[in-house]
Amino acid sequence: xxxxxxxxxxxxxxxxxxxxxxxxxxxxxxxxxxxxxxxxxxxxxxxxxxxxxxxxxxxxxxxxxxxxxxxxxxxxxxxxxxxxxxxxxxxxxxxxxxxxxxxxxxxxxxxxxxxxxxxxxxxxxxxxxxxxxxxxxxxxxxxxxxxxxxxxxxxxxxxxxxxxxxxxxxxxxxxxxxxxxxxxxxxxxxxxxxxxxxxxxxxxxxxxxxxxxxxxxxxxxxxxxxxxxxxxxxxxxxxxxxxxxxxxxxxxxxxxxxxxxxxxxxxxxxxxxxxxxxxxxxxxxxxxxxxxxxxxxxxxxxxx
Amino acid sequence: xxxxxxxxxxxxxxxxxxxxxxxxxxxxxxxxxxxxxxxxxxxxxxxxxxxxxxxxxxxxxxxxxxxxxxxxxxxxxxxxxxxxxxxxxxxxxxxxxxxxxxxxxxxxxxxxxxxxxxxxxxxxxxxxxxxxxxxxxxxxxxxxxxxxxxxxxxxxxxxxxxxxxxxxxxxxxxxxxxxxxxxxxxxxxxxxxxxxxxxxxxxxxxxxxxxxxxxxxxxxxxxxxxxxxxxxxxxxxxxxxxxxxxxxxxxxxxxxxxxxxxxxxxxxxxxxxxxxxxxxxxxxxxxxxxxxxxx
Numbered sequence: 058x059x060x061x062x063x064x065x066x067x068x069x070x071x072x073x074x075x076x077x078x079x080x081x082x083x084x085x086x087x088x089x090x091x092x093x094x095x096x097x098x099x100x101x102x103x104x105x106x107x108x109x110x111x112x113x114x115x116x117x118x119x120x121x122x123x124x125x126x127x128x129x130x131x132x133x134x135x136x137x138x139x140x141x142x143x144x145x146x147x148x149x150x151x152x153x154x155x156x157x158x159x160x161x162x163x164x165x166x167x168x169x170x171x172x173x174x175x176x177x178x179x180x181x182x183x184x185x186x187x188x189x190x191x192x193x194x195x196x197x198x199x200x201x202x203x204x205x206x207x208x209x210x211x212x213x214x215x216x217x218x219x220x221x222x223x224x225x226x227x228x229x230x231x232x233x234x235x236x237x238x239x240x241x242x243x244x245x246x247x248x249x250x251x252x253x254x255x256x257x258x259x260x261x262x263x264x265x266x267x268x269x270x271x272x273x274x275x276x277x278x279x280x281x282x283x284x285x286x287x288x289x290x291x292x293x294x295x296x297x298x299x300x301x302x303x304x305x306x307x308x309x310x311x312x313x314x315x316x317x318x319x320x321x322x323x324x325x326x327x328x329x330x331x332x333x334x335x336x337x338x339x340x341x342x343x344x345x346x347x348x349x350x351x352x353x354x355x356x357x358x359x360x361x
Numbered sequence: 362x363x364x365x366x367x368x369x370x371x372x373x374x375x376x377x378x379x380x381x382x383x384x385x386x387x388x389x390x391x392x393x394x395x396x397x398x399x400x401x402x403x404x405x406x407x408x409x410x411x412x413x414x415x416x417x418x419x420x421x422x423x424x425x426x427x428x429x430x431x432x433x434x435x436x437x438x439x440x441x442x443x444x445x446x447x448x449x450x451x452x453x454x455x456x457x458x459x460x461x462x463x464x465x466x467x468x469x470x471x472x473x474x475x476x477x478x479x480x481x482x483x484x485x486x487x488x489x490x491x492x493x494x495x496x497x498x499x500x501x502x503x504x505x506x507x508x509x510x511x512x513x514x515x516x517x518x519x520x521x522x523x524x525x526x527x528x529x530x531x532x533x534x535x536x537x538x539x540x541x542x543x544x545x546x547x548x549x550x551x552x553x554x555x556x557x558x559x560x561x562x563x564x565x566x567x568x569x570x571x572x573x574x575x576x577x578x579x580x581x582x583x584x585x586x587x588x589x590x591x592x593x594x595x596x597x598x599x600x601x602x603x604x605x606x607x608x609x610x611x612x613x614x615x616x617x618x619x620x621x622x623x624x625x626x627x628x629x630x631x632x633x634x635x636x637x638x639x640x641x642x643x644x645x646x647x648x649x650x651x652x653x654x655x656x
Contacts, residue, residue: 069463075556076464083455083474086525091477094488101487108491111507158382161375172646174386180638180645181390182585184604185627188611189393192620200392203409232386240646293481296587300608314588317483322592327487334484341479 102332107325115328122332133333135308136316139223140337143312144291147227151234152283156276158235159242160268172240178233187300190229191216194301219309222302226310230297238283245279246272281352285345292341313337397421397624404621420625427622428613430629432599433606437633440519440590440602441583447524448579449572455525456533457564461546471534474527485522486592493518514597519590523583529575532648536571537564574648577641581634603630 077084102122106115126133162171178186193200194215202212215225249272257267273280295314302310311319313333321330391411396404398416424430458464459471494511496502501509512518541564549559565572587604594601601609610626638645 071556072462073464076458076462076467078557079454079458079462079560080470082451083525083530084470086451087474087477089492090485090489090522090525091480093492094485095480097488097491098484108487112491158379161379171383173642174383176638176642176646177387177390177635180581180585180634181631182587182604182607182634184585184587184607185393185631186389188607188623188627189389191611192396192624193389193392198405198407198409200388200409203407207408289478293483295483296604299587300611314481314483317486318588318592321487322595331484331487334481337481338479338484341481345479 098331098334101328102335104328106327108327109325118328122329123336125329126332126336132308132311133313133316136311136313136333137337137340139310140292140294140312140314141340143223143227143230143294144288147230147234147291147294148284148287150227150231152238152280152287154231155235155238155283156242159239159246160272162239163243163246168243172236175236175239177236179236181233183233183296184300186229186233187297191301194225216301217304219306222305222310223298226297226301229301230291230294233297234287238287241279241283242276245276249275277352281348284348288344288348289341292337393624394628396621397628399621401621417621420621421629424610424622424626425629428606428610428626430606430626433601433603433630436516436519436600437584437603439516441580443516443520444523444583445576445580447520448526448529449576451525452529452533452575453565453568453572454560455530456535457537457560459530459534460537461541461543474530478527482588486589489522489589490592510596513593514600516600518593518597519600519602522589526579529579532575533568533571536568541567570644570647573641574644577637577645578648580637581645584634606630 101112103117103119104112104115105118105122106112158175162168165171194202196202196212196214196217199215201215205212213221216222253271253275254267257271262270293314294312295318298310298312298315299318313336317330317333317337320326320333395411395413397420398418399410399413400415400417403410403413455474459467490513494513495506496511497504497506499509500511500514502511503509545563546559549563554562584602585604586602587608590600590602590605591608594605607627607630611623
C-alpha cells in the first residue's frame with residue numbers, strides 16, 4: 058500500500074532501509090572476513106590442528122596451547138617481550154622526533170619539499186626499505202659503517218649482533234615512520250592560536266615553557282590519536298623484521314607476528330599460532346584501554 | 362644586538378640539524394638508485410662510489426629477464442586497482458549512511474567497524490586461508506568444499522579480504538558530516554529523488570576529493586602490502602605480487618655477486634607508488650591530516 062503523505066513513521070522506516078542498504082556491503086564483508094575468522098581462530102586455539110587433517114578429527118586440547126606458550130615456549134615469550142619493546146620504543150621515538158620536527162618546521166619555507174622528504178619512506182614498500190637498509194647496515198661494505206669509521210667511531214655488526222639487531226630495525230622503523238605523525242602534528246599545531254603564545258611571552262615564559270604548558274596540553278587529543286594508531290601499527294610489524302633479521306638469532310629479534318607466521322605456515326601448528334595471536338590481541342586491547350584511560354583522566358573529550 | 366646574534370646562532374644550529382635529518386632521510390634512496398646503476402666493482406668499492414662512472418642502464422633489462430617482474434607487476438596492478446575501486450565505493454556507501462541516516466544499531470555498528478583495526482592482521486590469516494581453500498565447487502572442490510584447493514590459485518584471494526576498510530569508512534563519514542548539509546538532502550527529497558539517486562547524482566560528484574584521497578591511500582597501501590600475498594604465494598607462486606617478488610629477488614641471487622641487479626629490481630618496484638604519490642600528494646596528505654582531526 059502506498060502512502061502519499063509520508064508521516065514520521067514511514068520516514069523513519071525509509072531511513073532505516075536506506076541506511077542498511079548503504080552499509081550492507083560493509084556489513085556483509087565484516088561478517089565474512091571478521092566475525093568468522095575471529096570465532097574460528099578462537100575455536101582452533103583450543104585444538105591441535107595442522108590444516109592437512111580435517112578440522113573435525115583434530116583433538117580438543119583445552120587450554121594446553123596457551124599453557125604451553127607461557128610455560129615451555131621460550132621463543133614465544135621472547136617474541137612477546139620483543140613486540141612490547143619494539144612497539145613502545147618505536148612509537149615513543151617516532152612521535153617525539155616527529156613532534157620536534159613539526160614544531161621546528163612550522164614557520165619555515167618550502168614546507169612541501171620537507172613533506173616530500175619525510176613521506177618518501179611511507180609510500181615505499183617496506184620490503185624495499187628493509188633490503189636497502191640491510192645493505193646500509195652491512196658490517197663490511199655498508200654505508201653506515203663506512204661513515205662511522207670515517208669519523209673514527211667504532212663499527213658494529215648491526216643486524217647480526219643479538220644485542221643490537223632489534224634496535225637497528227627500530228632505527229629503520231622510526232626513520233620510515235616520521236612522515237605521518239609529522240603531518241598530523243603540523244595540522245594541529247597550526248590550529249593553536251598565536252594569541253596563547255603571545256600572552257605567555259608577555260608573562261616571560263621561554264620557548265621550552267611555552268611548549269610544555271601550552272603546546273603539549275593542547276595537543277593531547279592529537280597525541281592520543283597518534284599514540285593509539287602508532288601502537289596498533291607497531292604491534293603488527295612484520296615486513297622489516299622478516300626482511301632484515303634473518304641472520305640474527307630468533308629470540309633476539311622475533312616479534313609475535315613473525316612467531317605466528319613461522320609456527321602456522323612452517324611448523325603447521327595452527328592451534329598454537331592462533332593462541333599466540335589471541336594473547337597478543339588481549340595485550341593490545343588492554344594497553345589501548347589503558348592509554349585511553351590515561352588521556353581521559355587528563356580531561357579531554359574522547360574519540361569514538 | 363647580542364640578542365639578535367644569539368637568535369641567529371640558534372637559527373643556524375637548527376638549520377644544520379634539519380639538514381642532517383633531511384640528508385639522512387633521502388640518503389638511502391639516493392644510494393638505492395645510484396647503486397642500481399653501478400658495476401660490480403663500483404658497488405663493492407671502498408670508500409663508496411656515489412656517482413657511477415658510466416651508468417649501467419642494462420642492469421634493468423638484465424634483472425627483468427632473470428625474474429618474472431612483468432608477472433609481479435601485473436598481479437600487483439590488478440590486485441591494487443581492484444581493491445582500490447572496491448574500497449572507494451564501499452567507503453562512500455557506508456560513510457554516507459553513518460553520516461546522514463538514523464537507523465537502529467548505527468552507533469554500535471560504527472564502533473564495531475572501527476574496532477576491527479585493533480585486531481592484529483595475522484589473527485585472520487589462518488582462518489581466511491582455510492576458508493578460501495574450502496569454497497565448494499571451485500578449484501576442484503566437492504560440494505562440501507573438500508578435495509581441491511578452492512580459490513587459493515585465483516587473484517580473488519588477494520583482493521576479497523581487503524575490499525572494505527574501516528579507515529576509508531571513517532574518512533568518508535568525516536567528510537559527509539562536515540561538508541554536506543542536511544538541507545541539501547531535504548531539498549533533493551522534496552524534488553522527489555530517491556535516496557539512491559540522490560547518492561549517485563548529488564553526493565558522489567561532491568565527494569570527489571575525499572574519494573580521491575581514499576583511493577590513493579588504498580592503492581599505495583595495497584601495492585606495498587606483503588604479509589597476506591607472502592602467505593598465499595607460498596602455495597601459489599604465480600600469484601606473487603611485487604613485494605613478494607622483491608623479497609624473492611633479494612634471496613634468489615647469490616648475495617655476494619649481484620646486488621646491483623637486486624637494487625635495480627627494487628627501483629622498478631617502488632616507481633608506481635612513488636609516482637602516484639608525487640602526482641596526487643595533495644590528496645594523500647589531506648587524508649593523513651584528516652584522520653588526525655577531531656570531529
